[in-house]
Amino acid sequence: MAYAGKTDIETIWGADFLADLLPEDVDPADAVATALAFASAEIDAHLSARYELPLADLPQILIAPAVNIAVYLLANRHASLTTTIEERYRQAVDLLKRIAEGKAGLGRSEPAIVIDGAASESGAAFFSEARLFGRRQP
Numbered sequence: 001m002a003y004a005g006k007t008d009i010e011t012i013w014g015a016d017f018l019a020d021l022l023p024e025d026v027d028p029a030d031a032v033a034t035a036l037a038f039a040s041a042e043i044d045a046h047l048s049a050r051y052e053l054p055l056a057d058l059p060q061i062l063i064a065p066a067v068n069i070a071v072y073l074l075a076n077r078h079a080s081l082t083t084t085i086e087e088r089y090r091q092a093v094d095l096l097k098r099i100a101e102g103k104a105g106l107g108r109s110e111p112a113i114v115i116d117g118a119a120s121e122s123g124a125a126f127f128s129e130a131r132l133f134g135r136r137q138p
Contacts, residue, residue: 001054003040003066006032012067021071021080031074039069046096051106059106065092 009018009032022028043066044053072089075081098104 003062035070035073039066046100049100068092
């Protein structure tokens, strides 16, 4: 599942940004599609720690990280990589790490663990083995 598209990049970074970023010998449509696919795969790697993939719907919170990761991948040439692009990439990865750790969410119901019909909304569950030793009753 692609979490963003070319129009999202143009909306966030500006319409002329991609033309300035990419060299003339690169097909912009292919380069952008590949970068967005890699960005979505990176997002999935983080989300798979907490969510069942593919997600049923596209959370709006994932559009900006997908765009910023894709732009970082496109700009990963010495002349095009700026501190702003690199900082936005780091912020996107930090957000994804927080989501994977359960410190941030996707803006919707978070996964619940269901045990014997009871759900844990926090995602926490405790398990133990059967008792090995017990007290003897007189």
